[in-house]
Amino acid sequence: MSLLSIKNLHVTVDGNDILKGINLDINSGEIHAIMGPNGSGKSTLSYVLAGKEGYEVTEGEIIFNGKNILELSPEDRAREGIFLAFQYPVEIPGVNNIQFLRTALNSIRQYKGLEPIEASDFLKLVKEKQKDLDLPANLINRSLNDGFSGGEKKKNEIFQLSVLNPLLAVLDETDSGLDIDALKIVAQGVNRYHNKDNAVLVITHYQRLLEYIVPDYVHILYKGKIIKSGDKTLALELEKSGYEAFKVEI
């Protein structure tokens, strides 16, 4: 059974058809990449998975870990194990980064019937992950993303990913706005998180990130449909010939 199974997914936003019949199966242990030009529906797919309001599913289904998640609230999807690393992480002044993360972790644990994490265990976990991602302590103790640079925000997303340890990580253009050093650190964070029991869905414009997070499968999304799937060589091919070359194949 797939960890994530998307079948014939149609989505409209403000009455516009954005996704027009997506089929995608992701198994535990796999890394998938979705590439596509602007406006192809990449971010819509990530928001639909996370349950953002305003994205109306008109047809199809999303089965995650054996459950139809379309009826679930965003928080319950997160608790089931879906994590969206945001393209634009929201700045929330006044909400402490670490307290937020602890609240999130304990909400997920409670959903699974687990006790809240001990304060000392949590601090240990945070310290370890923070070191991995080269995040300064004063940064993660500030307000959530408040005044963070673009790179720091993306690192903070991967920091949250590594602490919350979900079943599926959806990375929505995590590479945008990153310099090469930050890109490497972020990619290392994702690779450290990834194991045979979880899966990663990388959504990106460019092949660059896929040099560091090596996908098992690459899908090309164009005008709301996956027009071609292949292995990692597809990304290289795409980089060389551009999206134009694939349009004719439709």
Next chain:
Amino acid sequence: MEITALKDNTFLNNWLAQIPTKVHYVPDNVLVQALQYIEEKGIPTIKNEQYKNVPIESILKRNFRNLILKSETAEDIQNFRYPNTIIISNNKTSYQLKEEGIQIYEENTIKDIYKKYIGSTSLHTKDFFAALNTAYCSHLSIIHIQKTLQYPIYIHHQLSSHSNFQQSRILVIVDKSVECTIFSEISGNVHQPTFLNILGEVFMDENALINWISKQKDTSQLLYTITNYAFSLAGSAKLKHHQISLNGAMWRNNLNIHINDKAANAELKGLSIGKNQNIISQNTAILHHSGYAHSNQLYKNIADDKSTVLFNGFILVNKNAQKTNAYQSSKNLLLNDNATIFAKPQLEIYADDVKCSHGSSTGALNEDAMFYLRARGIDKTTAQKLLLHAFFNDILESIENTHIREYIQNQIHI
């Protein structure tokens, strides 16, 4: 002084006839002014600009046609919770003071030197209820602070469960270079609609410093309160004022700050959280009569359910008040389609070398922030709480006294 019959206002006449008048401590000219104001203006209607959106007349007619006025017994008053506690009721001031340097007087023990202060901030010529208090409030508490205090003074306005109409008046004098914290609270059990009308005049001598924290909360939803406060600041005096108004049928606060001499400093912060059908109305007036002074206001207002929250902020800079810095900001959050917020900044500037600004913003909770928190597994209610705390926390954090700050934080349930 005889109270003359009032023309053309049966309700007001009937009302005033029920209040015993024994106000001996108010100077004659002040009393005459107050009575004239009452007679000329009458109970404010919603046509009155100051009371627009606050239907005070109908609240009074609906709930307070007949006044019930009973005296307290001494046993009711013994809640001395803080080292320096002053408990003010309808007709009595009780106190326990750990520290020296605080003198307390009442209307029957008032010394002549204090009489000149009474009514000198002219509140009674600006607002009907200030005039009503001036002419008809028989009980006066004078608090004279002569030394810098280690502990806060807790002023507890104790509500009676027996009277539906209660008034109190306080006069606070803080001597030169004296520093103190004053925590004012209104509480008590009320079992019937109760109208509370408080007037306070506070005089700060040169270089005095007051941290004044006023907290208002009444879960009975039966208490309708109007406060009129004036702070008069001499040179280099520094006032830090916090107004925290929580759940309650009506809180209407008029806060007037008189900057009377150079280099005085007034920092006003406010937090109002309206729920149910609460009416919370914060009205500030900063009157810069003298220059080189600084005033800063930050009011945060939240309206939920069917509540109405109002902020009217007035700044006056007279032509003598050069080099004034006066800033004002109100941030407003609407949590419900049935709730209402009115925010009105007003600036009148007659001096040419000043820095003044005002700003006001009103909106709902940030949906992107809500989604971000929920996408991490935090439920909607908790996410909303986190964002609300984030919205107002800076107001509470700026309360310097830890004990008072934590006490107030624990009183806020959102």
